[in-house]
Amino acid sequence: MIELDIVIPVFNERENIIPVIESFVQHIRTPFRVLICYDFDEDNTLTAIANYPKRQSLNIMNVKNQGQGPHAAVMSGFAASTAPAVLVWPADDDYNAPAIDRLVSEQHRGFDIVVGSRFVRGGSMKGCPFIKAFLVRAASFTLYHLAGLPTHDASNGLRLFSRRVLNSISIESNQGFTYSIELLVKAHRLGYPISEIPVQWSRRKSGESRFKVFKWMVPYLRWYFYAFGTYFHRRENPSRRQV
Numbered sequence: 001m002i003e004l005d006i007v008i009p010v011f012n013e014r015e016n017i018i019p020v021i022e023s024f025v026q027h028i029r030t031p032f033r034v035l036i037c038y039d040f041d042e043d044n045t046l047t048a049i050a051n052y053p054k055r056q057s058l059n060i061m062n063v064k065n066q067g068q069g070p071h072a073a074v075m076s077g078f079a080a081s082t083a084p085a086v087l088v089w090p091a092d093d094d095y096n097a098p099a100i101d102r103l104v105s106e107q108h109r110g111f112d113i114v115v116g117s118r119f120v121r122g123g124s125m126k127g128c129p130f131i132k133a134f135l136v137r138a139a140s141f142t143l144y145h146l147a148g149l150p151t152h153d154a155s156n157g158l159r160l161f162s163r164r165v166l167n168s169i170s171i172e173s174n175q176g177f178t179y180s181i182e183l184l185v186k187a188h189r190l191g192y193p194i195s196e197i198p199v200q201w202s203r204r205k206s207g208e209s210r211f212k213v214f215k216w217m218v219p220y221l222r223w224y225f226y227a228f229g230t231y232f233h234r235r236e237n238p239s240r241r242q243v
Contacts, residue, residue, distance in 0.1 A: 002059065004032040004104055005086045007077030009070050013091040014044040018052055023097035025054065030104045033059040035080055037073035045091070070176055078166055087160045088180070092204040096158065102197050103160045112165050112192040113184060115151040116158035116199035123153070127203030139224060147227040149188055151196045154181055158199055165192065178219045185223050189230040
């Protein structure tokens with residue numbers, strides 16, 4: 001029985017995708033399936049996977065996106081997923097696979113969201129442009145220390161969601177990876193258990209990042225302030241929960 005669906009949004013990731021899949025083969029013991037979420041049939045990621053010698057022995061599903069861009073890719077992956085836990089994974093991350101079984105273990109312990117955190121002991125962020133690093137660190141620091149969000153890293157896209165989260169929380173975001181912080185702050189407001197484990201982050205070796213920090217700043221700010229709203233709401237109405 002598949003316990004974990006790994007959703008990977010891709011856009012011409014020919015150079016990256018096989019090392020990522022190889023890292024899964026080497027390190028994951030949890031029964032898993034990979035969902036490759038792509039925009040167009042000519043994406044060279046699909047060719048690389050089709051020519052992968054171990055392709056037939058792995059559970060890999062190609063998912064054509066209902067729309068274009070990273071948001072549509074992740075939403076298409078969520079819609080196609082059926083496992084009790086769903087992990088969104090960067091298409092260039094071939095170094096964090098040893099953490100995946102631990103992410104699933106946290107979900108088995110009852111946590112509905114498990115955050116891969118760069119900003120706890122054992123985690124790291126290397127090679128990030130200064131402005132982007134400053135913004136994500138500042139946002140995560142204030143959300144944890146001032147808004148009471150139970151993770152040190154609110155913006156990292158490497159994140160595991162339980163089936164309960166995906167089935168019970170509607171997603172209003174429609175840009176980039178904003179859905180991830182939206183699900184996080186809404187789950188927190190509902191009182192769903194949230195955990196985190198350390199992961200690494202390194203600047204991609206090949207291809208261009210699709211994370212557009214300035215383009216998505218405004219939609220991110222909506223959920224940033226939502227988290228503070230939860231904090232003040234709970235101070236005023238400690239017995240009430242709403243989303």
